[in-house]
Amino acid sequence: MPDLTPKAEQTRRVILDAAMRLFRRDGYDKTTMRAIATEAGVSSGNAYYYFGSKEHLVQAFYDGIQQEHAAAAEAALASSRSFADRLAGVFDAWLTVAAPHHRFAGQFFRNAADPASPLSPFSSESAPAREASIAIFERVVAGSDLKLAPAVRAELPGLLWMLHMGLVLFWVYDASPDQDRTRLLVSRAVPLVDRLARLSRLPVVRGVVDDLVGLLAALRTEAP
Known part of the structure; x- marks a missing residue:
């Protein structure tokens, strides 16, 4: 959609806010575009x-959540060169931004889990949000103290995004108060990722790392 006037942008925002209210109240599947229009007064x-x-x-x-995440992650990215600190800060920033939406996140996930759905994080329709998210993890790596082989450095942001998707799935099903189990997962998983990334430079594991990079390249080449 082309750039909108302030009034048009306000109308668009009103419609989106109305949709979110109805999705929370009635569920995604039961909410119609007609109902959203009525709720928005258009x-x-x-x-x-x-x-x-x-x-x-x-x-x-x-897209809105992604923009909020990028803004919330700035403090972590600006405050440390430690890869572990930067990664943990970015994950924690997402959990904070997403927290108000946890109650109805499962409704979206039921549709997003369908590989054919445009709501899938892997769909072409989701490409802008996906690419924006991967860009955050590119910044995590690029500004960190990690020393990596060029091939590994090129793949790592995408792998971190995949880890992020696993974290989102865990969070969706996390019924603990304030999703404390997800925050525990972050605190335990990040040091492991940090160690594995640093081990990738050791000669004893370079062969395995090269095989992994080759596999990822082959999957991209053979993807439809």
């Missing part, structure tokens, strides 16, 4: 002008 045609479908609304939500 016509159905106006709602469809800004968002072609419910999936487009969720994509806008993803």
